[in-house]
Amino acid sequence: MKTVLDGRLPALQVVHTVDNRWAIADGINDPNGMDACEIAHIWHVINHDPSLRALSHLPIGLQADREAPGEPWTVTKANVLD
Numbered sequence: 001m002k003t004v005l006d007g008r009l010p011a012l013q014v015v016h017t018v019d020n021r022w023a024i025a026d027g028i029n030d031p032n033g034m035d036a037c038e039i040a041h042i043w044h045v046i047n048h049d050p051s052l053r054a055l056s057h058l059p060i061g062l063q064a065d066r067e068a069p070g071e072p073w074t075v076t077k078a079n080v081l082d
Contacts, residue, residue, distance in 0.1 A: 001025045002038050007048050014055050015063040015078050024052070027065065
């Protein structure tokens with residue numbers, strides 16, 4: 001999401017989709033909204049939030065959520081339509 005990529009909001013959700021894409025969201029705004037998302041290299045997001053490195057081995061089909069930066073990630077089955 002643009003809000004995470006530009007640093008306005010922290011990454012609170014990371015999804016590794018079943019087709020092997022990564023989606024990183026702020027957990028607040030709708031990522032399906034017009035102009036909400038942007039394609040970028042993962043390192044641009046990691047530069048804003050190095051804690052995302054811990055999710056580099058998140059298996060396909062799972063998502064990780066947290067309440068706030070610095071809080072632990074909770075991993076569950078991805079809740080997205082493919």
